[in-house]
Amino acid sequence: MLTVLLLLWPVAAALLLHFFKGRASRVAAFGAALVELVLAVFAAVTFNANNAGQFSYDLPWIASAGIRFSVGMDGLSLLLVLLTALLVPLILLSAFRRNFENESVFYALVLFMQTGLIGVFTAQDAFLFYFMWEVALIPIYFLAGVWGGQDRARITFKFFLYTIVGSLFMLAGFVYLYFQTGPSADGLAAHNSALTSFYNLSLPAETQMWLFWLIFAAFAVKMPIFPFHTWQPDTYTEAPAPATMLLSGIMLKMGIYGCMRWLLPVVPLGVDYWQNLVLILSIIGIIYGGIIAIRQQDVKRLIAYSSLSHVGLMIAGVFSLTQIGLQGASIQMLAHGINVVGMFFVADAIERRTGTRLIPDLGGLTRRTPVLSVCFLVLLLGTVALPLTNGFVGEFLLLQGLYQFNPWMGAVAGLTIILGAVYLLRMFQRVMLGPDSSFSATITDLTGAELAVLVPLIVLVFWIGLFPNTFLHLSEGSVLGILNEVVKR
C-alpha cells in the first residue's frame, strides 16, 4: 500500500496544483515533494533488507488481457525511489529562483513526472513498466520544450523521437514475451505479463539474441550508451536547469535500472551473447565522452559529456555480470544522481549571476564567492571519485567488477578517473580561479535558498563516501537475486 501511496501522491498533488497560482504553487509543490520524501524515508526505515519484494500491491488492471497493476519494492527499487524522492524537492527548490511563465504548470509537470519515475522503479508487470516509462517521458518533453532555450523545439523533438522509437522496440519485445507466457493466475486471460512470468520463460538462445536488442534499444537511448547518445548533449544544454537535473539525475537511471531488472534476468542468453559488444560500446562511451568533455567551452555541455562518460562506466559494471559490478552500479546510480544534480545546479547558479556559461568568459570568481566555490569543489571531487566521497565507492566497485570480468577492459575503463580529473579540474581552475574576468568584482555568493539545495547534497556526498554500507546493504539481496536469475540458465 505504501508503494501505491508513493505513486499516487505526486500525481494527486500535481492535479491539485492547478488551484494554486504563482508563488503559492512553488510552496505547495515543494511541500508535496517533502511529504513524498517523508514517505520514501519511512519506507526505507521499515524496509527489511533480508526479504525480497515488500510493500507489494497487486490489482487486476486489464483483466481480459492478464495485465495487472502490480507494484512492489526490493532494495534496488528502494534505492532509486529514495533517490527520486530526495532529488525532486531539491530540483523544485532550485527552480524557485527562476521566474517562469505558468509556473504552477511547471511544478505540476515535475510532480507528474515523479509518479512516472517511481512507477518505473516499482512496477512488477511489464506493461505497467512500459506505461510508467512513457508517463515519465511526456512531462519532460514539455518541461524541456516549453521552458527551454532558443533551439528547444527542434532539439526536444529529436529527444522525444529517439526515446519513443526506442520504447516502441521495447514494447514489441514485451509483446513477444507476453505471448510466450502461460495463462494468468486468475485464469481469465491466456497470457500474463508479470515480471516473474518473464523470469521463468526459457526461450531458445537464437530468440533471445534478437529479443535482447528490442528491449535494450529503449534502455540504450535513455542512458544513453554510445552511439545512441546524440540527443543527450543538445537536450541537456537546451533544457532549463531543473529539467536537465531531472534528465541526468533520475531519468538516466531508468535505463540502468531497466537493464538490471528487465534485461539481464529476462534474456540472459542474449545478454551473454552480446555482453562483449555492449562492454566495448560502453568503454568507447567512457573514453569518447571524456575526451570530448575536455574540449568543451560551455559548462553545461561539459557536464553533459562528463555524464555520458560516467554512465558508460555504470553500464560496463552492469554488463560485467559480477556481484561487485552490479552493486557498484546501484550505489553509483545514487552517487551520480547527487553529484550531477549538484553540478548542474552550480552551473545554473553561475549562469544566473553572470549571464554566460562559456568557460573563456568566466574566471576568478572564487574571491567573492567562497561558499559557492567550496560547494562546487566538493561536488566536483565527488564526481572525480576522490576517496571518501560518494563517487569513489561506486567507481571503485564498478572498476573492480569490470576488472574481474576482464582486466584489460578494467584498465581502459579506469581512464575515466584520469580524464574526469583532467576536464573537471581544468574547468574549475578556469571558471573559479584563474585571471579575473568582468564578473569577478560583481558576482554575489550563494543565497540561503541555494545553500538549502546544496547542503543536503554535500551531506550525502560524504555520507555515501564514508558509510556506503547504509545504502549498499539495501541492494545486496536484489543484486544477488538478479544474478541468480542470470546464472540459472
Place this chain on the structure above:
Amino acid sequence: MNSIILLSVLGLGNLFLGFRRSNRLLLPAAMLMLGLVLTVNFLDWGSGPQSFFSGMLVVNDFSVAFTGIVVLTALVLIPFSQKYVHDGEANLAEYYSLLLFSLVGAIMLVSYNHLLMLFLGIEILSVAMYVLAGSDKRNLRSNEAALKYFLMGAFFTGVLLFGMALVYGATGTFVLEDIRFAVQNPVNDSLTPMLYIGMLLMLVGIGFKVSAAPFHFWTPDVYEGTPTFFAAFMSTVVKTAGFAAFLKLLVQAFPAASAQGLWLPTLTAMCVLTLLIGNVGAVTQTSAKRMLAYSSVSHAGYLLVALVAFNGELEGPSANGIFFYSLAYSVATVAAFAVLKLVADQRQREDYNGLNGLARTNPLLAFVMTVAMLSLAGIPLTGGFFGKFFVFSAAVENGYIGLVVFAVVMSMVSIYYYLRPIIAMYMRPADDTTAAPIPVTTFQSGALLLLALLTVVLGVLPGLVSGIL
C-alpha cells in the same frame, strides 16, 4: 432497435422544433435526444440476439456496443456546432435532423444481418453526409467537396451494389448466415468466380466509405472543403460504423477458408497501402485539417490490421480491438477537430502556424489538443495507446508479425506530424493574427474537458470497456 425508432421519431420531431430557428432551443434539444438514445440503447445490452424485420436486423451486444460509440460521438460533437446560429442559418434544424437520421444509417450498419440493410444503412448515412458536406453554401470549396463526395460516393455505391448482386447471383441469398453456408458448400462450381468477384467489389465499396487506400483519394479534398464540424462527423461515425459493418461481413458471410484465401491478401495489401499513404501523406501536409484527413486514412489502416487479424468470431481480440480503437479514435478525433474548428473560426486559417501560441492564449484548448494528438499518436496514458495495443496484439496472436512491425514503423512516422501542432501551440510564439484569445463558451469548455478526460480514462483504465464484447 429502440435506438433506431427513437432516432427516427426524434429526428422528425426536431424538424418541428426547428420552426423556432433558435440554437438556444435546438442544441440542448438535440443533445437531450442523443442522451436519451444513448441510454435507451444500453437497455438492449446482454439481452441476447434479437432479430427484427424477419431477421434482416439483429441486435446483439456487438451492435449495442458500436451503436454506443456512434451515438456518443455525435453527442460530444454537437456542442461545437454553435457557430451556425451566429451566421443566421435558416436551416438549423435540418442539420440536427440530418445528423440524427444519419445515425440511423450507422446503427443499421452495425446491426445488419441482410445485405439489403447494409446497403440501406450505407445510403442513409452517405446521403446525409453528401448534404452536410455542402452545407456551407456560400463557400466554393464546400460545394466542390459535396460534389466530389457525392459523385465518388455514388459511383462506389454502384460498385457495392454490383458486388451484392453478384453475391446474390452466386448464392441466391442476401442473409449473412446463408451466404456463409453457400460459400462453404458450393452447389455449382461455375458460380464461384462470380461469388468472389462480388465479394471483392463489396470490399471495394466499403473500403471507399472508410477511406482505405487505394480508395481514399477523396478524403483530403472532401475534408478540407467540408465544414470542420461535419468533417469530424465523417471521420468518426462513418468510419466506426463502416468498420463494424466490415467485420460483420467478413465474420458472418465470408469466414470460409476458400473465401479468406482471396480477401485476406486483398485486405492485407489495402492495409499496407493505407498505412503508407495515410502516414506519409500526413507528413507532407502544411494544413492541420488536411493532416487530420490523412491521419484519418492512416487510422483506417490500423483498423484494417485488426480486420486482417480476424479469428472468425464476433467476440474476441479482433472485434475488441476494433471496438476499443474506434472508441479511442473517435473521442480523440472529435477533440482535435473541435479545437481546430474553434481556432479556425476565429483566426481564419487552418495551417499549423494558425495554432501558434495557443498555449498562452487558450491553455485549455492547447491541453485538449495535446491530449488528442498524443492519443492519435498512440502514446501511453491515452486511449490511443491501448487501442493500438489491442489491435496489434490481436494481430501478433494470429501470427501477422510482419504486418505489425510495419504498422509500428508507420506509427513512429506518425509521431512526427502529431507533434507538430503541439510544437506550434507550446513552443512557438504567437504573431499578430494569433495573439488574441479565442472565445470559448463554458459549455464547449466542459465538452472539451470531458473529451480529454475520456481519453485519459481510456488510457489509464482500459479494462472498463475492453473485453466487454
